Amino acid sequence: MKKISEKSIERLILYRRILGNLLTENQSKIFSHQLSRLTDVTSAQIRRDLMVTGYSGSPVHGYDVEALLKSICDYIDTPGDQGVAIFGLGHLGRSVMGYFNTRQPRLKIKAAFDTDPDKVNRVLHGIRCYRTDQAKDIIETQNISVGILAVPQRIAQDVATLMVNSGITGILNYAPTRLELPPQIYVENRDMILAVEKVAYYSKKNNT
Amino acid sequence: MKKISEKSIERLILYRRILGNLLTENQSKIFSHQLSRLTDVTSAQIRRDLMVTGYSGSPVHGYDVEALLKSICDYIDTPGDQGVAIFGLGHLGRSVMGYFNTRQPRLKIKAAFDTDPDKVNRVLHGIRCYRTDQAKDIIETQNISVGILAVPQRIAQDVATLMVNSGITGILNYAPTRLELPPQIYVENRDMILAVEKVAYYSKKNNT
DNA sequence: ATTCCCCTGTGATTGTTTTCACAGTGTAAT
DNA sequence: ATTACACTGTGAAAACAATCACAGGGGAAT
Structure with a gap:
């Protein structure tokens, strides 16, 4: 290969x-x-x-x-399944859940994490939300390697660090921030603001 | 240049x-x-x-x-301001609004569009939501060139076509679908499912 | 049977993006 | 004054990615 x-x-x-x-x-x-x-x-x-x-x-x-x-x-695909966890159950986290329900046999959202007590223990789209401090335990037992970071920019770095400490090895980062993490962690940045600015740049070009 | x-x-x-x-x-x-x-x-x-x-x-x-x-x-930057419109006020549309409130002097969200009567005329983050069929009028009068497509996959193509017909020249597409549009329209795909699958691929590599 | 056609797989080529490496520059230290 | 230094700007090289173009293959038409 x-x-x-x-x-x-x-x-x-x-x-x-x-x-x-x-x-x-x-x-x-x-x-x-x-x-x-x-x-x-x-x-x-x-x-x-x-x-x-x-x-x-x-x-x-x-x-x-x-x-x-x-x-x-x-x-x-890797042999066996891969678990996915969503960090942050605001609008963004929920919209990811919504799009994800397409059948993805080997990739499954297994847990969500949030600090808001109103959200903890609720079940959305069949996914249970846990307290953030339970992350390490759940990630280890459920074979979760992928984390989706969908929290406000202000706390993105802290949550990312926690994700890594909990055993996550790949992060999908939606916050408009560069994360500082160990080099063996894969980070895919999907900066929402940058994307809009980019489209703005290219959309104006066509007007001329 | x-x-x-x-x-x-x-x-x-x-x-x-x-x-x-x-x-x-x-x-x-x-x-x-x-x-x-x-x-x-x-x-x-x-x-x-x-x-x-x-x-x-x-x-x-x-x-x-x-x-x-x-x-x-x-x-x-282009000379003058550029307007941005959000199509679809579900979780995704609202989360974009949330991230966007960072001061972006020349780029401003000017309108949102949705077909749900419960959402139309509501104001969120200072942005008013209009009926989708009002799009053409509002986009023309407000100098909007950028459209954020945040609707369910099922209707993404139809809404995209409507965006283009309304005068949008650049689209930020979050739906997991390739859009068929005239070639002069700039489309930035930010397929959420694909992003997760990509992270899954690279996160497993590190485990071996 | 022969010719024609349209497809795949891939070596070779072209084009693009990143990195290297160093000349040029102005300050500070001696 | 001279030397040493740390940086920028950029030509040249290297690395990387996309495209071209064609040999090879087999069915269909004549």
């Missing part, structure tokens, strides 16, 4: 989703140029990305949707 | 924010390696990025925070 770029990984994840959709629509075969239209990725790029999975399509019938899907999953 | 990469734009926006913070802390000078620590960007990269703004620092004192900030703003 050789090194592969972050961009390729994102695209593979995207292909996987699209293939899953196709499967539920009973489409069993697909060509790279069709997948291209569904993903806004060039067909050459798609073929290149798929190389790493080892799966080969047929020049005549294209790719078998089910087999390709399995091949991508084998490449991307 | 020459071509510059998307990544550079994102970083410039980040530098701008950090510099703004420094200014409120009354720090007036900064070296590239200090900014590097605050942003997780190498100092060489920072100097390279700053080239496009035309601003030059002093080899002795580093950069003047205020002057550099102004220089970046001159480069990034």
Whole structure:
């Protein structure tokens, strides 16, 4: 299994989703140029990305949707399940829960954490909310490695540190703050303010 | 003004924010390696990025925070203000509002839109919510170019089309769907599910 | 059977982004 | 005055990513 770029990984994840959709629509075969239209990725790029999975399509019938899907999953997924925890049950945390209910077999939200006593022990979308100080215990026993940081900016760093101390190894950070954490922790920044500013920059360009 | 990469734009926006913070802390000078620590960007990269703004620092004192900030703003900002509208006032839309209240002089949320009669005409964080069918009128009169798409996946494409028809030229898309829109419209995808899956991929790697 | 066609997989190429490395600069210390 | 120093700005190199372009393959049409 050789090194592969972050961009390729994102695209593979995207292909996987699209293939899953196709499967539920009973489409069993697909060509790279069709997948291209569904993903806004060039067909050459798609073929290149798929190389790493080892799966080969047929020049005549294209790719078998089910087999390709399995091949991508084998490449991307870790053996066994991975747990996800949400830190912060404000609007953002709840909206993530909402979007997440799409069936994601190997990835499951197992717990939420908040300090607000009104939220603790409530169950939302089938997920129970715990006190933040219970995090270490629950994360260890439930095999949770992914944490979604959805708290106000003011406390983002403290909560992130707590997440790491509790055993989280990958963080999805929505707060507009750079987190200082040990280097072996993977952090994906999804800074909401920055995203708006970026769109503002590119949307004005078109006006001229 | 020459071509510059998307990544550079994102970083410039980040530098701008950090510099703004420094200014409120009354720090007036900064070296590239200090900014590097605050942003997780190498100092060489920072100097390279700053080239496009035309601003030059002093080899002795580093950069003047205020002057550099102004220089970046001159480069990034359009003359005049830009309006932002939020489509969908569920949890996600409200959380964007919450994060946004940081002072953003040239970028302002001017309206929200929703079809739910319970939400229409309510005012949240100082932003009024309108009926979706009022969008075209309001967007035209209020100089709104940026739209944040925060609706359920099911209706994302329809609302996006409506946004474009109403005059929006840049869309920040949080739904896990690729939008089909005219090519001159800028779309920034911030697919929430994909982000979680990506973190899951990279967080497992560290465990081995 | 032969030709044609459209697809895949991939080596080669092109294009882009990041890093390296160093000349140039101005202050401070001796 | 001279030297030493720590930084910037940037050409050049390296690393990385996307695209091109074509050999190879097999079904369909003639």
